[in-house]
Amino acid sequence: MDLELAKRLSQPNTTKIILCVLDGLGGLPRHETLRSEMEAAQITNLDRLAQRSEVGLTVPVGPGITPGSGPGHLALFGYDPYKFDIGRGVLEAVGIDFELGPDDVAARGNFCTLATDGTVSDRRAGRVATEESTRIVERLRTISIPGVEIFVEPVREHRFVLVLRAKGLGDRVSGTDPQKEDVPPLAARALDEESSGTADAVNAFITSATEMLRDEPQANGIMLRGFAKYPTLPQFTDTWGLRAAALAVYPMYRGLAKLAGMTALACPGGMEEQIQRVRDEWDNYDFFFLHYKKTDAAGEDGDFERKMQALQEFDAYVPALIELGADVLMIGGDHSTPALMAAHSWHPVPFLLHSSYCREGNARSFAEQECVRGSLGIFPAVDVMPLAMAHAMRLEKYGA
């Protein structure tokens, strides 16, 4: 649904909506058993809920497209992931809870190893340890560029974030990573007039950094890409008329929710704390986004058993989630992360929606193959929000 239409059709109500995102939920069957993680796990609470819900499979971005966390979540929040593209620099900053302002341009940084002739000999500086790169980041913080405030923040291993802050900086700047070795890093180039000051500042920063890091054994060079400003997305409250809260352990997901205009509530304690906070904040919000990471982490590690366990661990919280008494309870995922692939994948993701207005009874359990038979079918993740709004009786009739 076009967001302008969403805004036009949205109407106030007192109903509550919960969206639980199990990161990397979908999986693939093991060849020996022909059962996926969801099919093999003992998730009887989810199975029972699926029997009383509308189920289907969400296509996160498009057929065959493997999404990153950004598009995977934005689609579930109702944003066309082709249209709303969040720059990598912003995602990196959001992922470490850096508060980007409207005058900031963020970039993803990589430490690299430069040979004596100035060419790149290792694009990841031997995956330098996080403690090492944190120390080097401290050194880079001493660099000053006239007229531009500089922030350098460590991320993990060879990755860091650079933020330039000054009025009027454009973000259309080309990356300096040549994407191969044995050639020198590229100079940053402005891709529009507004960004020429940014490119100059970036090149000045790189020159100072290369000078300063000359004595480092591994990480003696830097490469920057994904220059981006904090995007101004249509905000959740404005589009859907929902006061929305995000409850997530990891900053990346709180950050993505903040992009959409949700209030991010940190819940370091995990699901138990997340559910308790929903209970505490029940009257203050209409929409609650809960993020569960363990399914994706196990999938990324290629650990089928641990992904099963993560599902079972979540399953134990399902009765408490139901007891919250939301008018619409949705459980889905931002993408699949099959243990078999040890990576994100393009496969559609099991999804269930429970409300008083459901065509229930299609699925016997909550898993990939059962969801194919569901009354929601296979559908774009970007349609989740309109469906939720409809089931919450928060959308007006279209046309007379």
Added chain:
Amino acid sequence: MDLELAKRLSQPNTTKIILCVLDGLGGLPRHETLRSEMEAAQITNLDRLAQRSEVGLTVPVGPGITPGSGPGHLALFGYDPYKFDIGRGVLEAVGIDFELGPDDVAARGNFCTLATDGTVSDRRAGRVATEESTRIVERLRTISIPGVEIFVEPVREHRFVLVLRAKGLGDRVSGTDPQKEDVPPLAARALDEESSGTADAVNAFITSATEMLRDEPQANGIMLRGFAKYPTLPQFTDTWGLRAAALAVYPMYRGLAKLAGMTALACPGGMEEQIQRVRDEWDNYDFFFLHYKKTDAAGEDGDFERKMQALQEFDAYVPALIELGADVLMIGGDHSTPALMAAHSWHPVPFLLHSSYCREGNARSFAEQECVRGSLGIFPAVDVMPLAMAHAMRLEKYGA
């Protein structure tokens, strides 16, 4: 399918197509039995036909969107309901069989109650009885505005239609209903230059009406909205090469069919007469649209049993419908109207298409859950016409 492409691919044939629209066909399961109206009804003729047809579910407008009758039907007629938006004034006029001309601007009118200070104390004038409002409409007909011909027609209870007729009237005029009480009605404002004459005439009409109705106890004020001219849609014959007839009891559905360029034939006697007229007119048309209202009426009243009966009543006509011998027989709905909700809803609508070229055998019966398993899947209602044309061997190959 884009209508230009439809026109390009359409080819002549002697085949016949019947589209039966059961208004508000889709439903929801009762919580006690987990069976919907269609699942609970004894509709053995429809069930048998579904077994020999391609079945699926149509999404009338978009996921989560509850359509009015206008978009619900236009989509089935092949018009993208986002693109072809029929103004409310036109729909009201069409719904009472008022023949709108090309120079007419129609508006939906509401009688309201005004307090002595001129503010709205009841936006529906206590839902004044139809006989009362018909009497008051007679009074309003005496108002004359220089240079503009005025028509006032009663609809039902507090609703009426105002039509202004004059060359060059624009229809971009803001509504006068403030959408809340305890404030005065708004003045009509022209939203473009062409509509300034319309706004002036509307305001003059309102001033005279308010003066005239001063002595009415309930309906002493009026509010107008949904100003619209009769839209010029691409016509059925031109787009699809089909001579099309509409057979409907209610003027609203004849009117919607006329918008598409169909010839509307009144059939006050209902299905028996509708089928007889198809028989009589067989050689004169290629496409027959039959409208059946009782399913929606029962659903709107929240009467599960009566909706079952309406389905059963329709089911009895299915043998006669089949006997007509159309090359393509389709049975579907413009939207769902679950008795459980006593209102239109967004849920996809069961649909069947019977022809000599069907992948049949997916569904055991004609109902919501069975249609999920059908060979048509869940698909946009706007795709019904291209499918019908294909099964009627009336679409050329695309590309070499």
